[in-house]
Amino acid sequence: MPNCKHACAPVPTVGELVPVVMTVNGFTVQAEIPVDLLLVDFLRDYLELTGTKRGCGDGDCGACTVLLNGEAITSCVKLAIQAHEQEIITVEGLASGEELHPIQEAFLEVGAVQCGFCTPGMLLSAKALLDQDPSPSEDKIARHLAGNLCRCTGYTKIIQAVQLAAQKMAQL
Amino acid sequence: MVGYSNPRNLQEVFAAMLKSPYQLVAGGTDILVRKNKGLLEFSHIINLLNVAELQGCTCGINGSVRLGALVRHADLVKDGQCCKVARALTQASQEVGSLQIRNLATLGGNLCNASPAADTATPLLVLDASFELVSSQGTRQVKATDFFVGPSKTCLQADELLSAVLIPVSPVLACGSAFMKLAKRKALAIAVVNGSAWVQLEEVAGEIRIGQARVAMGSVAPTPVRLPDLEAWLKGKPITASVLAEAGKLAETMVKPIDDIRSTAAYRRFGTAALVEKVLAEAVLHAKEGNYA
Numbered sequence: 001m002p003n004c005k006h007a008c009a010p011v012p013t014v015g016e017l018v019p020v021v022m023t024v025n026g027f028t029v030q031a032e033i034p035v036d037l038l039l040v041d042f043l044r045d046y047l048e049l050t051g052t053k054r055g056c057g058d059g060d061c062g063a064c065t066v067l068l069n070g071e072a073i074t075s076c077v078k079l080a081i082q083a084h085e086q087e088i089i090t091v092e093g094l095a096s097g098e099e100l101h102p103i104q105e106a107f108l109e110v111g112a113v114q115c116g117f118c119t120p121g122m123l124l125s126a127k128a129l130l131d132q133d134p135s136p137s138e139d140k141i142a143r144h145l146a147g148n149l150c151r152c153t154g155y156t157k158i159i160q161a162v163q164l165a166a167q168k169m170a171q172l
Numbered sequence: 173m174v175g176y177s178n179p180r181n182l183q184e185v186f187a188a189m190l191k192s193p194y195q196l197v198a199g200g201t202d203i204l205v206r207k208n209k210g211l212l213e214f215s216h217i218i219n220l221l222n223v224a225e226l227q228g229c230t231c232g233i234n235g236s237v238r239l240g241a242l243v244r245h246a247d248l249v250k251d252g253q254c255c256k257v258a259r260a261l262t263q264a265s266q267e268v269g270s271l272q273i274r275n276l277a278t279l280g281g282n283l284c285n286a287s288p289a290a291d292t293a294t295p296l297l298v299l300d301a302s303f304e305l306v307s308s309q310g311t312r313q314v315k316a317t318d319f320f321v322g323p324s325k326t327c328l329q330a331d332e333l334l335s336a337v338l339i340p341v342s343p344v345l346a347c348g349s350a351f352m353k354l355a356k357r358k359a360l361a362i363a364v365v366n367g368s369a370w371v372q373l374e375e376v377a378g379e380i381r382i383g384q385a386r387v388a389m390g391s392v393a394p395t396p397v398r399l400p401d402l403e404a405w406l407k408g409k410p411i412t413a414s415v416l417a418e419a420g421k422l423a424e425t426m427v428k429p430i431d432d433i434r435s436t437a438a439y440r441r442f443g444t445a446a447l448v449e450k451v452l453a454e455a456v457l458h459a460k461e462g463n464y465a
Binding site: 016034036058060062074143144146 | 175205
């Protein structure tokens with residue numbers, strides 16, 4: 001992704017424009033954004049990275065989860081300007097070209113994706129966990145995904161997918 | 173027009189505050205929720221995340237614990253030393269929101285938002301904490317017990333902000349604390365009731381008794397509250413199952429919960445009795461491990 005100024009029509013907000021620079025999925029991006037722009041809207045509307053979903057708008061569902069400096073956060077309650085000079089990973093940053101991340105492979109193999117709306121957030125929360133603990137217990141996985149709600153799957157296969165992902169990553 | 177300031181220290185914060193009206197934003201997990209719901213209009217945003225004096229956490233067994241207002245719940249959960257000294261607070265931070273919220277939200281923000289259900293409030297009430305408040309006029313300290321004055325209301329004056337939380341460390345061993353939260357979900361839930369206890373044990377004629385106790389409850393009154401009558405009753409009591417059960421029953425008579433969307437007054441009274449009994453028992457166990465605070 002090249003350096004970009006905001007190319008597409010942004011979400012209308014009222015305010016001064018401020019310069020922001022951040023690293024997103026390994027690329028440096030810079031833009032002039034309204035002060036009150038949310039990180040989720042910056043990612044979706046300015047960078048056209050629509051993998052991050054807006055589920056509730058109040059930090060309660062986890063669909064907007066991204067990694068900020070390696071830690072899972074809900075981007076709908078984070079101002080984009082407060083992520084200035086920070087590192088963001090979105091779901092689009094997991095695969096390397098056509099090669100899926102082991103966590104993505106695991107979700108597909110196990111069948112942990114139904115409507116898919118919670119999935120980007122789940123993948124990133126799982127990545128944050130596995131990066132810190134390569135072999136978490138089932139209980140720990142459940143606790144670490146507690147901030148990501150799923151209305152379709154009942155969570156069982158999601159947890160199995162994370163366990164499988166841990167095995168896959170251990171073999172790398 | 174929504175303006176923006178990104179101060180690096182308190183002096184720059186006070187200068188930015190001259191652009192009245194302003195909105196301080198730290199973690200943003202309360203403020204941005206209100207904004208997203210249309211309950212808050214931004215004026216001039218002052219980003220607090222880079223303010224040096226608000227950061228950091230110093231813990232020691234010989235002095236008080238100083239937590240900068242910007243310390244996140246995630247930091248409190250991770251910090252092993254603070255965990256030993258201020259156990260109830262660490263337990264409470266673990267229960268706030270979700271992992272994602274804990275990675276954003278600050279201790280100072282949780283306290284200044286001043287919900288009667290604030291998870292970090294009752295631990296600080298029983299740990300006898302003080303809050304450091306700063307303004308361009310200077311610094312003052314207030315006891316945690318004087319900080320919360322109403323639902324979502326604190327004693328912060330105009331243009332004043334909370335810079336640090338100070339927790340005294342007991343010079344005597346055999347203190348323990350615990351926190352508990354009753355809620356409808358394991359995460360992302362505002363407490364139906366929450367509460368904390370702190371005890372200092374003493375030995376009297378070979379028997380271990382409660383030397384001193386502090387108990388606080390949240391979500392049962394307009395602010396998080398200490399229960400001084402219960403504390404007086406507990407002083408000197410032996411530690412038996414019936415004493416703890418009676419403490420719970422007494423606590424139930426001392427709180428004034430209401431019916432709201434989360435629960436009923438009746439359930440909250442019932443919850444208070446159970447919670448106080450359990451949290452005292454846990455604080456005693458912690459004290460028996462020979463811990464400070």
